[in-house]
Amino acid sequence: AAATKSNGGRSGSIVAPLVENEEVQKIDVNPPKGTRDFAPEDMRLRNWLFNHFKEVSRLFGYEEVDYPVLETEALFIRKAGEEIRDQLYCFEDRGNRRVALRPELTPSLARLVIQKGKSVSLPLKWFAIGQCWRYERMTRGRRREHYQWNMDIIGVPHVTAEAELISAIVTFFKRIGITASDVGFKVSSRKVLQELLRKYGVPENLFGRVCIIIDKIEKIPIDEIKKELGSTGISEDAIEQLLQVLSVKSLDDLEDVLGGAGEAIADLKQLFSLAEKFGYSEWIQFDASVVRGLAYYTGIVFEGFDRKGNLRAICGGGRYDRLLPTYGGDDIPACGFGFGDAVIVELLKEKNLLPELGQEVENIVCALEKDLQGAAGTVATALRSKGQTVDLVLESKPLKWVFKRAARINARRLILVGKTEWEDGSVSVKVLSTGEQFQVKLNDLE
Numbered sequence: 001a002a003a004t005k006s007n008g009g010r011s012g013s014i015v016a017p018l019v020e021n022e023e024v025q026k027i028d029v030n031p032p033k034g035t036r037d038f039a040p041e042d043m044r045l046r047n048w049l050f051n052h053f054k055e056v057s058r059l060f061g062y063e064e065v066d067y068p069v070l071e072t073e074a075l076f077i078r079k080a081g082e083e084i085r086d087q088l089y090c091f092e093d094r095g096n097r098r099v100a101l102r103p104e105l106t107p108s109l110a111r112l113v114i115q116k117g118k119s120v121s122l123p124l125k126w127f128a129i130g131q132c133w134r135y136e137r138m139t140r141g142r143r144r145e146h147y148q149w150n151m152d153i154i155g156v157p158h159v160t161a162e163a164e165l166i167s168a169i170v171t172f173f174k175r176i177g178i179t180a181s182d183v184g185f186k187v188s189s190r191k192v193l194q195e196l197l198r199k200y201g202v203p204e205n206l207f208g209r210v211c212i213i214i215d216k217i218e219k220i221p222i223d224e225i226k227k228e229l230g231s232t233g234i235s236e237d238a239i240e241q242l243l244q245v246l247s248v249k250s251l252d253d254l255e256d257v258l259g260g261a262g263e264a265i266a267d268l269k270q271l272f273s274l275a276e277k278f279g280y281s282e283w284i285q286f287d288a289s290v291v292r293g294l295a296y297y298t299g300i301v302f303e304g305f306d307r308k309g310n311l312r313a314i315c316g317g318g319r320y321d322r323l324l325p326t327y328g329g330d331d332i333p334a335c336g337f338g339f340g341d342a343v344i345v346e347l348l349k350e351k352n353l354l355p356e357l358g359q360e361v362e363n364i365v366c367a368l369e370k371d372l373q374g375a376a377g378t379v380a381t382a383l384r385s386k387g388q389t390v391d392l393v394l395e396s397k398p399l400k401w402v403f404k405r406a407a408r409i410n411a412r413r414l415i416l417v418g419k420t421e422w423e424d425g426s427v428s429v430k431v432l433s434t435g436e437q438f439q440v441k442l443n444d445l446e
């Protein structure tokens with residue numbers, strides 16, 4: 001059997017394979033197609049982003065929740081022809097159960113709210129950051145996983161809930177340097193479609209399916225949209241009028257079409273009024289063509305977009321008042337949004353707003369002689385117990401190597417443990433930015 005070298009061949013030692021006569025295959029060191037590793041520098045950016053997600057959620061008084069990445073497949077089976085359904089990462093487990101890697105977090109939230117039942121008091125304000133999955137043919141080379149930040153309000157039927165959710169996202173954008181000149185929100189209500197379909201006598205049970213078709217309006221040719229709408233049984237005349245209304249760009253024009261008595265206009269007028277009070281009017285605009293691609297939305301829907309139009313939607317959300325009852329839960333209103341971790345990073349790159357996030361360590365501690373390695377451990381422990389970060393040099397290394405490592409990890413101080421000083425209970429300290437050097441008793445080191 002081909003013997004292999006330990007730790008990638010950096011040492012001279014040859015280590016036999018773990019299992020006798022096992023052929024050692026060099027594994028593919030890349031992560032599975034469509035997935036990402038997060039090496040330290042990537043993880044620093046991810047933590048920076050997630051910390052902003054968490055800080056905004058905390059500022060708004062939301063409680064953090066989490067759910068399994070793996071759910072029963074049935075949780076995501078909806079009949080409306082959604083892309084998220086077509087790309088479900090589902091399989092049969094060893095117990096012959098149909099399961100799926102979650103493509104979104106909202107169904108899990110609904111499941112947990114129903115599970116909690118009367119043991120929780122409404123309204124609930126929950127947030128989560130979770131990895132979501134889709135199985136997309138890699139023809140388009142797109143990702144199969146991303147992390148999504150969700151904030152949801154359960155139990156509030158009023159548009160004040162949607163107004164707060166958009167305020168939270170605006171707060172997030174402002175924290176990372178994104179302005180209303182960079183990003184906006186297209187806002188509409190599915191009640192527009194609902195009122196139109198009623199007007200044309202389209203059965204309610206087609207509502208979700210029609211929304212999913214309309215959501216593809218900018219993704220597939222308009223003739224294909226008309227063909228798909230026609231396949232639901234909607235008349236050609238109704239389709240023409242429907243598409244006409246969806247091109248309306250102002251609330252006043254919409255009111256001319258729908259009349260002023262419907263909920264759609266009332267909700268949207270209230271949302272724009274609240275936006276004024278929350279201080280984010282310049283961030284939002286009415287756009288009747290926004291329907292979002294999830295079947296369960298029932299009211300206000302919104303999506304964050306980059307004004308240059310180079311990127312896909314940054315985030316999106318809306319009201320989903322019927323979701324809990326579809327899972328057998330009580331008739332509890334709900335709304336929320338999802339914010340992915342990938343498009344926002346593309347936007348930050350484009351705006352040159354990516355933060356500089358180097359490694360930072362306060363101290364690098366090094367023994368000057370082999371038999372002082374234990375003493376160096378004592379020094380490291382003393383500093384760490386005071387909350388100081390320490391990179392402890394774990395083997396005998398030349399000082400040149402130590403200084404190079406200190407620079408690489410951006411250490412503020414070098415702490416040297418030498419024989420003479422240690423006999424006196426002291427160590428040598430070198431402040432690396434100034435070159436200042438002094439000796440100090442370990443107990444006085446802070």
Ligand SMILES: OCc1cccc(Br)n1
Nearest residue numbers: 132133134143144145146
């Ligand atoms: O936004 C749709 C989606 C769902 C799961 C994973 C990825 Br990548 N994208």
